[in-house]
Amino acid sequence: MPRPIRAVVNPTAILGNVNKIKQLLGAGQVMPVVKANAYGHGLERVLEGLKNSDALAILEIDGAARLRQLGWTKPIVLLEGCFDEADLHKATELHCDWVVHNQAQLEDLEKLAALNNSFKPRIFLKMNTGMNRLGLQAPEMPAAITWLDEFTSRLGWPTPVLMTHFANADEAEPRTRQPMAQAQFNNLMRFKPAHWQSSLGNSAGSLNFPELAGDIARPGIAVYGATPGPHAAANYGLKPAMTFISQIIAIQHIEAGDRVGYGSRWQADRAGRIAVVACGYADGYPRHAPDGTPTFVEGHVAPVVGRVSMDMMTIDITSIPDARVGSAVELWGEHIPVDVVADRCGTIGYELLCAIAPRVPFQVVSKD
Amino acid sequence: MPRPIRAVVNPTAILGNVNKIKQLLGAGQVMPVVKANAYGHGLERVLEGLKNSDALAILEIDGAARLRQLGWTKPIVLLEGCFDEADLHKATELHCDWVVHNQAQLEDLEKLAALNNSFKPRIFLKMNTGMNRLGLQAPEMPAAITWLDEFTSRLGWPTPVLMTHFANADEAEPRTRQPMAQAQFNNLMRFKPAHWQSSLGNSAGSLNFPELAGDIARPGIAVYGATPGPHAAANYGLKPAMTFISQIIAIQHIEAGDRVGYGSRWQADRAGRIAVVACGYADGYPRHAPDGTPTFVEGHVAPVVGRVSMDMMTIDITSIPDARVGSAVELWGEHIPVDVVADRCGTIGYELLCAIAPRVPFQVVSKD
Numbered sequence: 249m250p251r252p253i254r255a256v257v258n259p260t261a262i263l264g265n266v267n268k269i270k271q272l273l274g275a276g277q278v279m280p281v282v283k284a285n286a287y288g289h290g291l292e293r294v295l296e297g298l299k300n301s302d303a304l305a306i307l308e309i310d311g312a313a314r315l316r317q318l319g320w321t322k323p324i325v326l327l328e329g330c331f332d333e334a335d336l337h338k339a340t341e342l343h344c345d346w347v348v349h350n351q352a353q354l355e356d357l358e359k360l361a362a363l364n365n366s367f368k369p370r371i372f373l374k375m376n377t378g379m380n381r382l383g384l385q386a387p388e389m390p391a392a393i394t395w396l397d398e399f400t401s402r403l404g405w406p407t408p409v410l411m412t413h414f415a416n417a418d419e420a421e422p423r424t425r426q427p428m429a430q431a432q433f434n435n436l437m438r439f440k441p442a443h444w445q446s447s448l449g450n451s452a453g454s455l456n457f458p459e460l461a462g463d464i465a466r467p468g469i470a471v472y473g474a475t476p477g478p479h480a481a482a483n484y485g486l487k488p489a490m491t492f493i494s495q496i497i498a499i500q501h502i503e504a505g506d507r508v509g510y511g512s513r514w515q516a517d518r519a520g521r522i523a524v525v526a527c528g529y530a531d532g533y534p535r536h537a538p539d540g541t542p543t544f545v546e547g548h549v550a551p552v553v554g555r556v557s558m559d560m561m562t563i564d565i566t567s568i569p570d571a572r573v574g575s576a577v578e579l580w581g582e583h584i585p586v587d588v589v590a591d592r593c594g595t596i597g598y599e600l601l602c603a604i605a606p607r608v609p610f611q612v613v614s615k616d
Numbered sequence: 617m618p619r620p621i622r623a624v625v626n627p628t629a630i631l632g633n634v635n636k637i638k639q640l641l642g643a644g645q646v647m648p649v650v651k652a653n654a655y656g657h658g659l660e661r662v663l664e665g666l667k668n669s670d671a672l673a674i675l676e677i678d679g680a681a682r683l684r685q686l687g688w689t690k691p692i693v694l695l696e697g698c699f700d701e702a703d704l705h706k707a708t709e710l711h712c713d714w715v716v717h718n719q720a721q722l723e724d725l726e727k728l729a730a731l732n733n734s735f736k737p738r739i740f741l742k743m744n745t746g747m748n749r750l751g752l753q754a755p756e757m758p759a760a761i762t763w764l765d766e767f768t769s770r771l772g773w774p775t776p777v778l779m780t781h782f783a784n785a786d787e788a789e790p791r792t793r794q795p796m797a798q799a800q801f802n803n804l805m806r807f808k809p810a811h812w813q814s815s816l817g818n819s820a821g822s823l824n825f826p827e828l829a830g831d832i833a834r835p836g837i838a839v840y841g842a843t844p845g846p847h848a849a850a851n852y853g854l855k856p857a858m859t860f861i862s863q864i865i866a867i868q869h870i871e872a873g874d875r876v877g878y879g880s881r882w883q884a885d886r887a888g889r890i891a892v893v894a895c896g897y898a899d900g901y902p903r904h905a906p907d908g909t910p911t912f913v914e915g916h917v918a919p920v921v922g923r924v925s926m927d928m929m930t931i932d933i934t935s936i937p938d939a940r941v942g943s944a945v946e947l948w949g950e951h952i953p954v955d956v957v958a959d960r961c962g963t964i965g966y967e968l969l970c971a972i973a974p975r976v977p978f979q980v981v982s983k984d
Contacts (some may be wrong), residue, residue, distance in 0.1 A: 251676065251699065283927060284898035285976060307927050308619065308975060310960050327929070328865070328894075331619065333688070350866055352722060352941070361743050380868050380876040381892055415878055469927075497696070498718055500748050508748040509783065523933060524749055526696075530652035530970040545864060547834055558836075558966060559651060559675050560749055573720070595903055602898040 251526045251559075253494035255604050256581070257289050260614045261295025263488040265471050269487050270300070272458045273465055281450075281468035282315070283307035283327065287491055288602040289472060290448060292318055292611050297489070298471075303345075305466050309335055312342050316535060317513070325372060328382065329353050334361050347411065350381040354392060361403055370406040371396060375439065377432040379415040389439045394479040402411060409464060411447040412436045426521040429453060432462045451475055455484050474586050474597035481587060481597075491581025491609075492533075496545070496573050497566070498524040508562050509554030514539050520566030523550070525577045526557040532604040533579060537561075542590045544578035547568040617926075621862035623972050628982045629841050629855040630665025636853050637835050638668070640818070640826045643683050649818075649836035651675035651695060656970040657840060657858055659688055659703035661980050666839075671713075673834050677703055680710050690797050693740060696750065704728050713738040715779065717750040729771055738742045739764060740815060743807065745800040747783040755770035757807045765809060777832060779815040780804045797821060801828045812872040819843055823852050842954050845953070849955060849965075854924070855943060858969060859949025860976075861900075864913070866892040867933070876930050877922030882907050888934030891918070893945045894925040900972040901902050901947060902961040905929075909960045914938040952970070 270278050280301050281287075291314050298304065303323035306312050312324050326346035330336045335355060339346055340363055349369055374395055376383030384392055396408050412435075416428040433448060438604070440446055443496040449461025451470035458465075473479045475490040481488070500508075500522045508514045508522055525543070529535035533556055541552040543563050550563040550571070565571040580586040586597040593600075636647050648669050649655075653664045666672065671691035672681050678694050695712035698704045703722060707714055716722055716739055719735040725739070744751030752760055766827055780803075784796040801816060808814055817829025819838035828832075841856040843849045849856070868876075870891045875884045876890055893911070896904035901924055911919040911931050915942050918931040918939070925963050948954040954965040961968075 251696075259946050284973070355785070376868065378875070379868060379878075380874055380890060380922075381925070381930060382866055385868075415875075454619070493865075497699070498750055500744065500753075502748060504747055509782075522748060529967045530655075532971075535967045543972075544866075554748075557749070558970070562749060599903045602926070602973065603971055605652070605970065 251494075252497070253531055254529050254609045254611050256491045256493065256613050256614055258295040258487075258491070258615060259294060259297035259616055261371070261473050261489045262294055262471060263300065263526065265473055265486045265489070266298065266300055268467070269467050269470060270456055272452060273461055274458065276449075276458070276461055277302040277464045279303040279305050279323075279325065279447070279464050279466050279587060280471040281305045281313045281327070281466055282334050283311065283468075284602045285311065287469060287472050287598060288604045290610055293610065294472075294489070295320060303464070309338055309342075309344075312344050315537065316342055316594045323370070325370075330356060340365045340367045340369060343367050345406075347372040347374050347382075348396075350384065351372040351388070351392075357396075357399065361384045361399070366401065368405040369509075371400065371408040371613065372411045373408050373437055375410065377412040377435040379413050379426075380411070383412060383567060385441075386435070393441060395437060397444075407444055409447050410436060410440045411462075414448065414453045415448055425452075425456065429460055448483075469576055469596075469598050469601075472601060474601065476598075481585060487588060488581050488587070490604075492527075492579040492604065493581065494525050494527040494531075494577050494579065495527045495576060496523040496565075496575045497560075497570060500524065500562075507554075509557060513564075514554040518566075520564060521571075522553065522562050523565045523571055523575075523577070524615050525563060525579075526559070527561055527577070527579055528557050531557045531608050532600070533561060534589070534595070534600065534603075537589065537593050540563060541589055542584050544583040546575055549584075550577070619862075619975075620865070621895050621899055622860075622977045622979050624859045624979045624981050624982055625661040626855075626857055626859070626983055627662060627665035628984055629857045630662055630839060631668065633839050633841050633857070634666060634668055637822055637833070637838060639734045641822060641829055641833055642826065644826070644829055645670040645672040647691075647693065647815075648839040649673045649695070649834055651679065652970045653679065653844075655837060655966060656842050656972045658978055659683060661978060662840075663688060664855070664982075669817070671832070677706055677710075677712075680707070680712050684710050687763070689737070691736075698724060701727065701781075707732045707791070708735045708737060709737050709978050713740065713774075715750075716741040716764075717742040718752065719756070719760075722764065725764075725767065726823060729767070734824050736771065736773040739768065740774040740779045741776050743778065743780045743804055745780040745803040746796075747781050747800075749781070751780060754803070754807075756912055761807060761809060765812075775812055777813045778804060778808045779816050779830075782816065782818055782821045787981050793820075793824065795824050803821075826951065837964075837966050837969075840969060842969065856895045856954060858947050858954070860895075860947040860954075860972065861949065862893050862895040862899075862945050862947065864891040864933075864939060864943045864945060865894045865928075866898050867939075867941060868892065875922075878925055882922040882930075886934075888932060889939075890921065890930050891933045891939055891943075891945070893929050893931060893947075895929055895947055898926045898973060899976050902930060902957070902963070902971075904969065905961050907919075909957055910952050912951040914943055917952075918945070926965065929937050
């Protein structure tokens with residue numbers, strides 16, 4: 249038997265989450281983001297759950313090729329566009345659409361047009377509205393839009409889409425996030441030609457301000473049933489698509505005063521039972537998870553005690569008499585939202601989901 | 617072109633690090649730890665650098681199979697032993713030795729003996745000397761040792777090894793770590809039969825107290841040229857085995873007062889240039905890296921500014937006029953020790969090395 253750890257992916261949860269987001273958005277299209285191998289879930293494991301989506305957005309061109317191989321025939325959009333000329337060829341071969349976020353990428357379109365490909369991509373023109381990461385600046389926009397509009401209509405390419413990315417849509421405080429998102433929306437919309445579509449809503453944007461999401465929303469993490477904030481996902485009716493579980497491989501009986509693990513971080517104030525779980529930071533569980541981070545064992549919450557080590561972690565099972573060697577331990581999933589673990593560790597669910605290590609075996613189990 | 621990010625592994629650095637540790641240990645044997653796919657470096661990429669080692673220690677039985685496939689003929693030790701009966705068979709087929717850390721695993725040896733395999737494994741009996749993770753407790757030791765000594769000599773198996781694991785050998789403060797390691801050493805040694813060998817030294821133990829490492833040291837992270845503490849590895853003469861690099865994919869000119877990235881964490885106090893680097897937490901760079909975490913661009917240190925996002929990060933290149941789109945950016949490696957990045961992020965190099973994501977391509981480059 250390999251180590252008893254595994255990640256279980258539930259495509260039915262993804263199907264439900266996409267439908268929930270569609271409801272919120274009303275008429276808008278939904279283009280789930282599947283970069284980073286579907287946020288760590290595995291493209292081949294989530295695709296069935298994404299079948300009602302209008303398009304998929306991805307970063308890695310190899311991932312796009314994989315999606316076509318797996319039978320996805322609807323549009324695919326490359327979120328950072330093409331990195332060089334070889335990419336341009338590959339993207340058209342794969343019938344991908346893509347984002348243009350700088351002048352060099354705009355100029356590349358001319359090169360592509362000279363090749364007279366039969367496939368005509370849809371271009372998503374990205375504006376920097378305050379994130380200061382990718383995108384054209386406001387002063388560059390009028391000329392870029394005029395040029396791209398003329399270029400695409402001359403070549404018979406689809407009408408482009410104007411897009412931007414929210415910087416603060418996931419702020420916990422609605423009074424802060426609402427005006428910031430509205431300002432980015434207004435900043436984009438003043439440039440939008442009437443016949444172009446727009447694309448703004450990331451997960452937080454789609455959930456918190458569906459009215460600012462534009463014609464094509466690009467939810468990412470929400471599709472997988474997580475979203476920043478400890479219990480936010482459940483409040484929106486989203487279900488976790490991944491359950492990360494392992495087992496107890498050893499139990500230590502300790503006395504008051506005994507210490508556990510590296511750096512002797514945790515010290516017992518009473519006698520008790522400590523379970524060693526076959527999961528460590530080399531599996532993707534965060535090393536800096538503090539004492540008290542919840543896990544779920546035999547129907548009860550068991551807190552992490554002592555520093556997570558490379559292949560093992562220790563939890564306090566003193567008050568769970570049923571816990572024994574071989575008991576399943578849920579690290580996150582149905583009972584412990586990944587966002588709760590993330591919140592304890594000062595990060596967000598995305599980081600944890602993407603960080604599941606290659607040595608962890610996956611399993612697919614569909615259930616309502 | 618795929619995204620311009622990659623991890624470059626240097627087997628020559630590993631060779632030098634193993635030799636350096638051998639020098640420190642004198643007569644003792646060196647058994648490098650290669651669990652978690654050689655701490656994220658890839659078994660097939662590091663094996664050439666490990667050729668002078670006496671044995672290898674690993675956790676995953678699939679990894680042991682891979683080592684045999686790659687041509688490793690010297691001993692392999694399974695660090696958590698066998699998880700069930702199928703493992704026992706696989707371990708003997710692969711000619712592995714293994715650790716026994718609890719009573720159930722001791723009893724399993726009887727089952728194995730009944731099968732009359734031709735391969736006779738060497739058993740590493742693990743004692744819990746204060747880590748409270750794996751290992752037999754002191755009161756269980758005398759009976760276990762007597763039984764195992766009789767059992768192995770009756771069956772003609774190799775003489776067992778007595779082992780334990782240091783809990784605090786990497787404490788920054790020598791006055792704290794020295795007595796704690798000495799206490800664990802003494803705790804183990806009082807049980808050691810004269811004809812058995814011992815195994816104690818992990819990386820920190822081997823480097824800081826070679827006299828307490830026992831007959832067979834088990835260095836892990838040090839083999840890969842890292843060790844807890846910002847510049848500790850270089851002080852020991854160790855060289856980094858991995859360089860994690862990417863490129864600048866966009867540059868934003870900003871004004872005083874502009875903010876960068878998610879949550880608008882960083883605000884410019886002057887006009888400047890911000891480079892967007894094709895590396896994010898979905899590649900394995902820590903999301904919680906604070907402003908000021910160093911990267912290396914065109915011969916200069918460039919600090920992280922703004923929160924690391926999923927596929928990109930932003931660095932301040934205002935004072936590096938040579939930096940341009942396409943410039944290489946070292947995230948850690950030759951110029952920026954992984955332990956410096958880890959220290960800024962409140963963790964240790966191990967976690968970062970193990971967390972390189974599957975989507976990052978690897979390359980092997982041997983150099984002195």
